[in-house]
Amino acid sequence: MSMNLVTTLYLIASICFIQALKGLSHPTSSRRGNLFGMLGMALAIITTVGLVFKLGSEIATTGIGYVIVGLLVGGTAGSIMAKRVEMTKMPELVAFMHSMIGLAAVFIAIAAVVEPQSLGIVKQLGDAIPAGNRLELFLGAAIGAITFSGSVIAFGKLSGKYKFRLFQGAPVQFAGQHKLNLLLGLSTIGLGLVFTFTGNLGAFALMLALAFVMGVLIIIPIGGADMPVVVSMLNSYSGWAAAGIGFSLNNSMLIVAGSLVGSSGAILSYIMCKAMNRSFFNVLLGGFGGAVAAGPAGAQEARPVKSGSSDDAAFLLTNADTVIIVPGYGLAVARAQHSLMELAEKLTHRGVTVKFAIHPVAGRMPGHMNVLLAEAEVPYEQVFEMEDINSDFGQTDVVLVLGANDVVNPAAKNDPNSPIAGMPILEAYKAKTVIVNKRSMASGYAGLDNELFYLDKTMMVFGDAKKVIEDMVKAVD
Incomplete structure (x- = not known):
């Protein structure tokens, strides 16, 4: 050679x-x-x-x-x-x-x-x-x-x-x-x-x-x-x-x-x-000059939230004209992407406009949520990046947040003392109704409480994402 x-x-x-x-x-x-x-x-x-x-x-x-x-x-x-x-x-x-x-x-x-x-x-x-x-x-x-x-x-x-x-x-x-x-x-x-x-x-x-x-x-x-x-x-x-x-x-x-x-x-x-x-x-440089860490998870004062069932969530979704789904790490942990795709298909067949919103750092690596949705064969035209979809939240009937936390936390915009102050977020709080699925009220990976969970327009649905979504699919039928 x-x-x-x-x-x-x-x-x-x-x-x-x-x-x-x-x-x-x-x-x-x-x-x-x-x-x-x-x-x-x-x-x-x-x-x-x-x-x-x-x-x-x-x-x-x-x-x-x-x-x-x-x-x-x-x-x-x-x-x-x-x-x-x-x-x-x-x-x-x-x-x-x-x-x-x-x-x-x-x-x-x-x-x-x-x-x-x-x-x-x-x-x-x-x-x-x-x-x-x-x-x-x-x-x-x-x-x-x-x-x-x-x-x-x-x-x-x-x-x-x-x-x-x-x-x-x-x-x-x-x-x-x-x-x-x-x-x-x-x-x-x-x-x-x-x-x-x-x-x-x-x-x-x-x-x-x-x-x-x-x-x-x-x-x-x-x-x-x-x-x-x-x-x-x-x-x-x-x-x-x-x-x-x-x-x-x-x-x-x-x-x-x-x-x-x-x-x-x-x-x-x-x-x-x-x-x-x-x-x-x-x-x-390893956080040189960075903000001081937030308090440990679970250290926040207990506050009342409005919770509901999978059937309640399905009722809100089927009666909406527009739905934006925000996937997070909890969705990946539950391996619920295929069930989510089935739910999105059924809502679409009922005439609901369904979109997926992706934050640049959703999950635990760049592109984590994009790959997750691609694995479930979610159509590319339904998946939108943060800068392309943020303007739609104000006109959206229901936002379904699945396992995401820090990327939808209003503290980034409302609390100048928050460690994530100024961080661009998915503006889910602007929607008419917000449904949040989490296994518990534990804070996200950044260790911060989330004001979105305590809004009057927000309904928490607790449980494993896959089980919750599967129950939603049954309820939509």
Whole structure:
């Protein structure tokens, strides 16, 4: 395999990745985007394996075995996880994948530092790694370490299964936290520069250790309400880590793919921060200058609410001309998207205009609710983003909120002291009637009480979303 052919194949793979991102920008073209992504990755892997053989018989015979084992293990694990992972576990899976990308970048950097001749960075044993390559290895390894440890914390926070305080949804804050983060950041950069200009392995090792610690400290002060942004941000970090290592290995495919992931993740994070009225740099730096966390869930004073049954809710829905459905994480937990689609179809057949409203950060990862509805084959023309549907709430007869909390909380507009003050929300409170399905009155992921639940126009329907919706479907008949 000639180097010209390798370059050409990598270029084609890069074009496939660009087309994949373009396709994933809209539900109607997402399948095509996924196909382009798979084709590009397959082409990149085949080209890389061919390149290993080109490097020489010795490297090919000793190294290709490791490559094949890695492909089999990674491919098998990926296939099994893709089949087993439920929709509610998708955010944790994404965080886990980010951690693996970051760790891979760290391992490659360590291998390059310890045995640079084996990766082609130098030709002879004992040759010094050029300063430019050492800078690239420092950046790739540091970002990879931060990505790995930060993603592990994000995984724990998203999962909500672990009692360890660092994995709790509430922010973990302590005195002098920002100063410590700043000190660690400056120390990491300083040690990285020492390694860059002197090649000192001790400085490289200490830099890595500090980067791992910094990844933890950056993520723990970020509260549950900001976790979708964190997932996107870590996605960006993993891309930049891959790009940094790509420069060291002179691998154009890694550079292009890493840059695409890094830049797209950064842009998405910025868009989401804007949608949440969060400072992009505050979130990027681990809540630096962020608001103090809200009180713990369940700490609010008990207040009376108006509650009803599934039959009551079905009566209101069938007698409405217009209905907007707001899906949230509770819908995903109950796996009720297919029952919801059945309810929407029956209401539509009765002449009710049904729309679905999606907040940019609904659920626990970007696009969580979009994928959930697509899985249930909800027509794309019925699904609207926040900025396209907010003006409709004032003319809507009934809004059905299913498991959503923070994204419909009027405190964002009415309470300047609220931690989510200024955050754009779905303006469900403007509708004539609001139906809210929750399992209990527990606060949402941000730990805040919701004034929407206490309005005179709001009726609470308590219970598992799937059971409640199924009962609504029966009542509509």
